[in-house]
Amino acid sequence: MAAEALLRGLLVPHLLPERCYDELLLRFNLLHVPCLKILISKCLGIAIVAGSLMVKLPQVFKILKAKSAEGLSFNSILLELLAITGTMVYSVANSFPFSAWGEALFLMLQTVAIGFLAQHFGGRTAQGISFLVLYFALLALLLSPLVPQAVVTLLQATNMPAIIISRVLQAATNYHNGHTGQLSAITIFLLFAGSLARIFTSVQETGDPLMAVTYVVSSVCNGVIAGQLLYYWDMSAGVEARKKQA
Template identity: 70%
Template sequence: MAASEGVEANATSFMDPLKDVLVNYLMPEKCYDEFFLNFNFLHVECLKIIISKGLGIGIILGSVLVKLPQILKLIGAKSAEGLSFNSVLLELFAITGTMAYSIANNFPFSAWGEALFLMLQTVAIGFLIQHYSGSTVKGLGFLVMYFGLVAFILSPVTPMSVVTAMQASNMPAIVIGRLIQAGTNYRNGHTGQLSAISVFLLFGGSLARIFTTVQETGDSLMALTYIISSSCNGLIAAQVLYYWNVRPAVKKKAE
């Protein structure tokens, strides 16, 4: 009897650190009990929570590098041909709105964390577009103005109504921004220095975000934003495939 109690105590002490990690980052305590105490591994609600949390964490980890291929492509080519600065500005507006709205509503980081990393990388792309267009000073001014604006939006001074209005404005901003980039691609007859890897990762990430947003926040406004974002990212991804073998240099030679 004492031996079995000792084994049980050791098992419990072994599981405690694991429980802390799982309950803090992946599942609520009731789901931990369902899986590890009741051995009910087919609990539908808990499975949905774990899938959503896992996808959310995966998206955030992926977002750290999602636009890095685009940044490296710009630096390697020393050119921003084919990229629209106006499209980048509208994308930044949408990302900033999502981030501010999520923070104001105390949504879990797993539901919106990629917005932070996408924002930093998109700002870098905006600067590089200005830099390689011969307007480095404008690029530096853009950085100062943008980060000053973000600090103001995230401060208590900004009313919640303004933050909600920004989130609601995400939909037209995303659509217009993507249509500007799609129009640029169409007029050029190629996708210029757009990175196919970044485009496809953004498309996949926005699709996964529809599920995680519904599951973790239940916010229909955010879910609709990601549905529209997925559609627009899909359009750019389709253009990347359509113009796959068309390169700016080849086009210029032909002319």
């Protein structure tokens, strides 16, 4: 009884509502589709949030190792940050469960770091510091009660054009350079996989069509960059080899 109470305390309500705990673990009705969807969605959401702790670290480490952000479009980084911030602020304002949006918090921190490094290694450290100060001041304002719900919804609605433009800018930079520079393949492929999984979890956990469509658009755009990474793989490797020889 003590073990059952402990298990119930761990799973309810974090992974399963009470009725689904009883259905799946007490009655062993493992084919109960609504409860299975909830369980799969919660597990996927937690996995995405956990993975987001490290998803952009390969990109950060690659920039630090090369002491260069060559191949990264700063404008693309800014637009991606706008999209991530919109998702985070919108989710907090609507009290969505953390498992439905938590990766946005960690992706935001890592994207801000990449933005600063892009400025720093581009010889614009002062601008990089200004970027950090202005961004966090704006974030504090957006998360405060001073901002109307209509503005928060509008911010989320700008996600789709922001994502599309950011990826078009990055794709254009890759095409112009003929390689993907310091873009991390691990980061891009993890972002692609995460956005695909988020389509299901956003439908299941939030029921918000705006969130779901945003992740569909994000998946398509991330897929384009992932495709470029594969296409330019040998060329990017050649650029790296020539740099080492030089």
